[in-house]
Amino acid sequence: MLTHSYRKATEEIAFRRGHLKRSIFSQKIEVVLALVGSRDDLPSYLGSIPFLFKASAMVLLAGGCAILVRAAAIPGFRARPIVALWPTILFLLTAVVLDQSGLPLTGVHPPLSATACVGTIIAASLPAIGLIVAALRRGTPTKLRQAGFFAGLLAGALGAMVYSVFCENDGAAFVALWYSLAVVIVGCIGAVLGPKWLAW
Template structure:
C-alpha cells in the first residue's frame, strides 16, 4: 500500500468533524438564555418600557454589558479548553473584563461610603440571578468537557461568568430596578459569585 492510498483510506475512515467548541458553547448559552427568557416572561412578564430602558445607563449596563461580558468570557473559556493554548489578547475581551472589574470596584467603594447603594432588594435580585445561572453553568461545563482544559478552575470561572451574564440578560427582561449602583451591585455581585461557583465546579468537572 502506497502512502497516498493509506492517506485516502484514513481520510475515508475518519469520523465526521465535530462542530467547533466555540459554536457548541454559543449554542448552549443561547439555548439557556432563550429558555430562561421564556420562563421569566411567562412567570413575571416583560417590562412594558423595555425599549426605552435600553437607552438608559442602567439598560446599557444590563443588556449591552451583559452580552459583551458573556461573549468575552465564553471565548476565553474555549481558548483555555485546548491543551497548551493561551487566552488571546482580544481587545473586546480585555476591555469588557476591565470595565466589569471597575464597575464592581466602584460599586463596592460606594457601598462602603453610603448604605443607599445597597438596598435590601439587591440581595434578593442577586439570589434570583444566581438561581437562574445554575442550569446554564451546568450546560456550559458539560460542553467544555469536550475540550481538554489544563486549567480547569480558570476555565470553570470563565464559564460561570458567562452563565451569570446570560442569567442577567434573562432577568433584566422583568427587573424594574434601573439604578446604576443597584444594577452594578446586584448584577455584578451575582456574576462574581457565579464565577466563583464555576471555578469550584470546574476544578472537579473539567479535571482530567
C-alpha cells in the same frame, strides 16, 4: 466524498451550538419569569437608554467571558482575564461616573432589590453551567478550577443578560455592583464544580 462528510460534520456542529444557545436562553428566561415576573412597561422599556445600557454591559461581559472559556479549553493557552474583561469594567465605571439618575445603590425597593437581583441571576445561571462545562469537555482544559470559574462567569453573564430585560432597577451603580457580584458568585460555584466535572 470527504468534502461532503466535512460539510455534514460542520453543519451538525453548527446545529448543536445553535441548539445549545437556545436551550441556555430558554431556561434562563423561564427561571427569571418564574422568580420576578415581567415588567409592566416592557414594550417601551426595551427601547430605552437604561435597557440599552444594561444589555450592552452584559453583552460585553458575556463576550469577554466567552473568550476566557475558549482559552481555557486550549492546553497551554494563557487566559488574560484583565484583557478580556477590561471593556466591560471601563464601560461600567464610565456609566457610574456619568449617571445622573439619582437612583439608589440599593435599588428601588431596598434591601429586597439587591437580594432579588443577586438571587435571581444566580438561579438563572445555574442550569447553564452544566451545558457550558459540557462544551468545555470537548476541548482539553488543563487548569480545571480556572476553567470552571470562567464557565461560571459566562453562565452568570448570560443569566444577568436575561435578567436585565425584566429588572426594574436601572441605576448604573446598582448594575455595576449587584450584577457583578452575582456573576462572580456563579463563577466561584463553577470553580468549585469545575475540577469534579472536567476531570477525565
